[in-house]
Amino acid sequence: MKTKLILTAITTLAAGALYAADVPPVGSAAPEFSAPDTNGKTQSLSEYKGKYVVLEWFNPECPFVKKHYGPGNMQKLQKEYTDKGVVWLTVDSNAPGTEGNITAEQAKKIMESWKTHQTALLLDPESKIAKLYGSKNTPNMVIINPEGKIVYEGAIDSKATPNPADIPTSTNYVKNALDESLAGKPVSNAQTKPYGCSVKYKSS
C-alpha cells in the first residue's frame, strides 16, 4: 500500500517534469494556474478556493465545440451553474498559428455573438494549463470542488459525435456531476473518455 503511494508520488513527479504531463487523477489536487482573461486581468485557480470551478477547453473552430455552442447547449449549462455560484472558466489553449487560437479581441466578439455565460475566458496560447491538466481535447471538461480537488474529468456528454441532433438523447456527464456535487453527494461517474478535436499544442 505504502509502496504504491510512494511509486505513485514518484511517477507523478516524473510525469510532471515531462512535456505534456499525464492527466492528474480524479481525487487529486487540481494544479494551480494563472492566465489572462479577455480583459487582460490575471485569473488564478486559487482565487476561487471555496467554490466549485468548471474548466472547459475551447476552440471556436472545432466542430465538436460548435456542436454544443450552436444549439445553445453549452451556454445553457454555463448560465444554470454560474447562477448557482459555480465558477466557469473557458480555456483556449491552442498555440498561435493553429486552428482555434484567438486574441482577446476575437474572443470577446465570439463571446458576444454566441451569448456565452462563462465567468471568464482564459487565453493560454502556450498551452500551459492544458499541459498541467493533461488536456488533449476540445471540449474537455474538468470540475474542481471547493477543497481544490478534481471531482470530474472527461467528456461533456455520452455521445461522441459532432452532430447537435444527438444532444437531446445524450447523458450530460458535467450536469450530473455538478448536480451530485452541489447536493453533497459523491460523483457517480467521475471519469469518462473525452471526445473532440485535439488541443493544438505548439509543434516542438
Next chain:
Amino acid sequence: MLSLRQISIAALAVLLTQYAHGQSYQGKELVKASLQAETAAIVPGKPFSVGLLLRMAPGWHTYWKFSGDAGLPTEIKWNLPPGWKIGEIQWPIPLKTLDPGDIQTYGYQDEILLIQEITPPDKIDNSPVKLSAQADWLVCEKICIPGSAKLELELPTSTTAEPKNTDLFARYRRLVPKEFPGSDAKSIWSRTGDDLHLKVTSEQIANYQNLDFFPLPQGNNVVVGHPSVESRKGNEVTFKIPTESLDKNSSSMPGVMVFSKFPNSNDRSGWELSAPQVAAATPQIAQASRGLATFLLFGFIGGFILNLMPCVLPVISLKIFGFIQQAGESRAKIFRSGLAFVAGIFTWFVGLALVLIAIKAAGHDVTWASQFTNPYFVLVLSVVVLIFALNLFGVFEITLPQFVSRGMESAPSKGNAGSFFQGVFATALATPCTAPFLGTAIGFAFTQSSAVILSMFVAVAAGMSAPYFLLSARPAWMKFLPQPGTWMVHVKQFMGFLLIATLLFLIYVLGAQRGLDGAIWASCFLLVIAIACWMKGAFIVPTASAAKRIVTIVIMLALLIWSGAYFIGDKFQASKIDIAQNASGGDWQPFTPERLQSERDAGHAVFVDFTAAWCLTCKFNEKAVLENSEVRDAFQRHGVVRIKADWTNGDPAITKLLQQFGRPGVPLYVLYPGKSGEPIVFPELLTKNILLDKLETIAVASR
C-alpha cells in the same frame, strides 16, 4: 470562420445520393466516399463482401474504431431490405500518429476500405437490388471536419457471380487482424496499480522488428494511455497499457497486437485479442456489500469446516489419536501440545499469506490452491505423506539425535515440536478443499490490500484450530475417549493405510497432470524413498556400529540423489499430457475462451464446470450431480452446451475467468443463460435440485 461553419453544416446535412460522394472544403476535395462490392452480382443466400471506400486528400486522415486521444471512428449505417444481414466492420490495422502535446491517434491516410459481409436471403424478388448506407466520418489534418454521405450500391441478381474488385479487397483484407492463434501463441494479462501488462509468447515475435499493441477500450468510462513495449526477448514480449478509471476487477483489455518491420510500415499484420466479454457480465457476488467483519467471520467458519473436508480427514484422525494419547498426561502438557498444534496451523496460514502477498506484489496471478496446479508441489506432498505412512506402519521411527533427545527428556518440548509440525502438515493438506464459505471469503480477500489478506488467513487459521484449542484447553471433554492400550498400535497402523489412500489420490493428481508415464516415474521415485526409509529403520539403530551407519547413510543418499535426478529430473519432467484431450469425455467439451464465446454468440445456454483432478469436492459433485441421469436428461432437453474447464495444470485462461467470478479456485459452476442473460453462479456444494431448478427457469425465460 463563417465559411467553415457553413460547410460543416452542409456536410452534416443529408446529401444527394450518388454512387460516389465527395466532401469538399474551401474548394478542395477532402474525402471521396463510395460503396464497392467484391462481386459483380448477388447470388441469393450466398454471402458477399462490400466495403466503404474512403479516399482522403494528401495529409488528411480518418479514424480507426478506437480513434485514440482525439478524433472519431467512421460509422456506417446500412439500410437493407428485410431478411438481409450485415456483418461487423473488418477494420484494417490503422496507422499510429503522434501529434504535439502527446496526442496519439489511430487512423488511415490516403485510402481505406472498410469491409463488411452481407448475407442476402435465399429468395430475392426484384433485380437489380439497391443497397444503401449512411456513412459518417471525421476527417482531420490540422483541423477536423465531419463528413457524411448517403451512398448506394446497385447489383443485379444472378445464379452465378463473377468476382469484382478483387485486388482492392485483397489489399485491405490483408491488413485486417487475425484471431489470436491460441495454439501457437500464449497471452497472459496482469495488472499493477492502473497499469495493465500483456505478455505474449510466440515464435512469430522474433521475426518482427516492430511490435505494438493498439487498445480497444470498452465503454465511455475507460481512459487508456499510450501502450508501449515494456520488455522483449526472443519469443516473448510484454506490453504496458496504462489506464484510468478501469474497473477494479478488470485485468485485461481487448485490442490488436501489431507486427511490422517498421512503425506504420505496409507489411503490418496483427492478432486480435478479443474482449473477455464475460467480464462485462461479471456477477457481483455481493462482494462490496458484505463488510470486512462478515468476511472474517466467513473465513473463520470456512476454516472450521476445513476440518470436515475429506482431504483433511486422515490428519484429523491422526490428531484425535494424538489427543487420546495425551489424555493420560497432565492438563498443562495437553494444553501446551494443543497450543503447539494451533501454532502450526497459524504458521502455515500466515506463511501462505506472506508468500501470496509477496507474489501478488510481484504482479503475478495467484489463486487459492494454485499450489496444487504445480506438479512438483504435489510430488513433494506425496513424499511427505509416504514417509508419514511408513512411520505409522513402524518401518522406521523418527528419532532425534541422542544429545537432543536427552535434553528433551526433561522438557516436554519434544511432543510440542511434533504437534507444531502436525499442525503445519494438516493445513497443507487442507488447502485444496475450498469449502463454500472459504471460497467467498478468500475470493474477497484477493481483491484487497495485504493487511486484509493477512487478517483473512488468520481468521481461517483461527477457525480451523478452534476445536483443537478448545479440546486441549478443556481436556475434560475428552474423558469419554477410550483408555490407551495395545489397540493403539493397530489404530496407528490403520492410520497408515488412510495415508496411503491419500497418497493414491495424490498420484492420481500427478497422473492427471503428467499422464500415466508421469505418475509411474513419480511412483518409482516414491519406491526408492520407501526403500531409504526401510534402510533407516533396519540399519540405523542404536545397536549398529558407527561404520555401518555411515555406509547406510551413504547408500541412502546415493539412492535418493540418483533416483531424484533420473526419475524426477529427467523422466518425470519430460512427461507431458494434453489436458484438452484429457477433458473431452462424453458430452463435455473442453474449455477454450473462444468456444465459450462462440457458443454464447450462437445464443446457446452454456454450463461451465470448473474442475481439477485434485479437487475432491469437484469429483464428488460430478459423480453425484453432473453425471446423474436426471441432470443429464435435463441438460439435453434444454439444449444446454456443457463445457469442462480443467484447471488441473493451472491454465491461465481459466485462472482469469475464475478471478472474474471472484473465485480463487475450483470448484465453480456457472450457467450462462443464452446470449444476453447474466451468468448464474451455483454454490460449491452442488445439489441436483438447485441445478434442475435453474435449468427449468432459463428454459421458461427463453420460451
